[in-house]
Amino acid sequence: MALKCSVELHIPTAIHNLGGAASLPDLVTALSLPQSKLPFLRRLMRLLVTSGIFVADSNAEVETYRLNPLSWLLVEGVEAEDHTYQKYFVTATVSRHYLEAGLSLADWFKKDLHAPLPSPFEELHGVPLVHETTKLLDEELDRIVNKGVAAHDNLAIGTILRECIDLFKGLRSLTDCGGGDGTTVRAILRAYPNIKCTVLDLPKVIENAPTHDLVNYVAGDMFHTISPAQAVMLKLVLHFWTDEDCVKILEQCRKAIPSREEGGKVIIIEIILGPSMGPIMYESQLLMDMLMMVITRGRQRDENDWREIFVKAGYSNYKIVKKIGTRGIIEVYP
Ligand SMILES: C[S@@+](CC[C@H](N)C(=O)[O-])C[C@H]1O[C@@H](n2cnc3c(N)ncnc32)[C@H](O)[C@@H]1O
Numbered sequence: 001m002a003l004k005c006s007v008e009l010h011i012p013t014a015i016h017n018l019g020g021a022a023s024l025p026d027l028v029t030a031l032s033l034p035q036s037k038l039p040f041l042r043r044l045m046r047l048l049v050t051s052g053i054f055v056a057d058s059n060a061e062v063e064t065y066r067l068n069p070l071s072w073l074l075v076e077g078v079e080a081e082d083h084t085y086q087k088y089f090v091t092a093t094v095s096r097h098y099l100e101a102g103l104s105l106a107d108w109f110k111k112d113l114h115a116p117l118p119s120p121f122e123e124l125h126g127v128p129l130v131h132e133t134t135k136l137l138d139e140e141l142d143r144i145v146n147k148g149v150a151a152h153d154n155l156a157i158g159t160i161l162r163e164c165i166d167l168f169k170g171l172r173s174l175t176d177c178g179g180g181d182g183t184t185v186r187a188i189l190r191a192y193p194n195i196k197c198t199v200l201d202l203p204k205v206i207e208n209a210p211t212h213d214l215v216n217y218v219a220g221d222m223f224h225t226i227s228p229a230q231a232v233m234l235k236l237v238l239h240f241w242t243d244e245d246c247v248k249i250l251e252q253c254r255k256a257i258p259s260r261e262e263g264g265k266v267i268i269i270e271i272i273l274g275p276s277m278g279p280i281m282y283e284s285q286l287l288m289d290m291l292m293m294v295i296t297r298g299r300q301r302d303e304n305d306w307r308e309i310f311v312k313a314g315y316s317n318y319k320i321v322k323k324i325g326t327r328g329i330i331e332v333y334p
Contacts, residue, residue: 002047004094007087009033011045011054012067012074021057021064073155081187082158088148093291097125097141101294116242121295129295130240132204150180153236156327157187160269164322164329167267171195173229175256177222177249178237181209189214198227222249226256235269239288240298243309250313250332260316260333272320272328273302285326306330 006012014030015022022030024045028038045065049056055066067075073086092098101121108120119128127133130149135142160167168174168188172195176185179199189197189212196216199209203219211217218227223245226232232253238246250266257264273289275282289300301309303320310318310332321329 001094002044002051003053003090005044006048006053007074007090010076012071013076015054015065015067015071016075016078021066023062023064025062027065084151084154086148086151086155088144089152090148092141092145092148095141095144097121097138098295100124105294117297119294119296122297128297150183153180154183156235156269156324157184159324160329161187161191163324167321167329167331168192168195170263171231172263173231174198175200175227175229175232177226177232177234177253179233179235180205182212182215182217184233184235185215186212196229198229200227222252224252226252228256230258230263231265231267232256233267233269235267238268238298239270239292239300240296242297242299243305243312246309247312250309250315254314254334257334264334266315266332268306268330268332269327270306270330271300271326272306272323272330273300277323277326281326288326 009031011027011031014027018026018030024038024042027033027041027045028035033041045054045056048054049065052068053071055068057064057066072078073084074090075083076085076087078085098121101119101124104120104124108123111123113123122128125137127137130145134145168191171192174185174188174195175198176182176188177200179185179201182199185197185199188195193214197214198216198218199206200218200220200222201209202221206217206219209217216227220227222237234249234253238249241249253266257266271285271288273282273285285300292298292300299305307318315332315334318330318332321331323329
């Protein structure tokens with residue numbers, strides 16, 4: 001709630017606009033808050049500093065607050081290639097609809113619901129999230145969720161391109177399945193302009209995607225057919241779906257790629273649950289799994305879960321290419 005409050009007040013943007021460091025009186029003035037709120041702002045900032053959102057410089061004569069890499073992502077209007085503004089991920093996650101769904105979890109557990117099992121969100125609100133009917137529940141929620149998911153998903157590609165140079169090297173063609181508005185593919189093309197790139201997504205997404213000379217946009221349904229390419233990428237798509245649906249999607253991917261000998265592969269970018277990166281990373285992976293449990297029919301998966309899905313979808317082998325933070329990159333071979 002404190003984080004939501006800070007992004008709604010635009011505190012990160014104000015600190016940035018004040019030159020990267022701001023005292024409480026600076027902030028009160030910049031945010032046009034009543035002077036009487038200064039002691040309350042001090043308490044809010046104290047918590048957010050301790051939670052790792054801001055940095056406090058308490059050795060200065062007047063205590064000042066600075067941004068860190070996390071709050072930098074909450075600064076609005078930054079024109080930089082790898083900057084993705086995360087305000088809407090915060091506001092969606094603590095929206096009334098998400099919170100009510102989370103608060104209904106015990107009731108959901110007790111109900112003997114029939115398959116396909118609705119998420120607590122769907123059971124409570126009557127519509128699924130990130131669906132064409134979500135806006136019937138609340139247009140503003142639908143808007144902030146779509147913006148929040150896009151910002152969250154676009155966060156990783158710069159790091160992936162930096163850390164996994166072999167992933168796309170030598171690729172002739174790539175289909176980004178569920179590739180949204182093509183932000184990921186455009187970043188890949190900047191690094192590898194010779195890859196023939198296709199973005200496949202639902203018609204309503206493709207209709208609003210920006211045009212690009214080198215990107216072939218295809219409006220379709222990944223459960224029916226996927227545009228052929230040497231590699232198909234599924235970045236942050238499968239966690240939204242049940243295991244049965246993941247098998248169906250991966251079966252379509254297999255039809256779209258050539259044999260392993262001809263370089264065919266599926267590239268999956270997702271969380272690979274596991275405690276190996278320490279308790280803080282593992283807890284954040286598990287919190288993302290709880291989020292999936294409350295708002296979707298999908299889940300986060302450990303390596304065994306992934307292996308089982310690959311085998312069921314008819315793949316011969318896989319390789320975990322790298323783990324970056326909470327996420328991992330898996331190459332799956334036909
Ligand atoms: C969570 S987003 C991931 C976006 C993108 N891969 C990224 O990392 O930025 C999931 C995407 O899957 C798309 N999608 C959902 N159902 C689909 C379907 N049946 N066929 C194709 N795309 C679909 C959604 O429209 C959305 O753009």
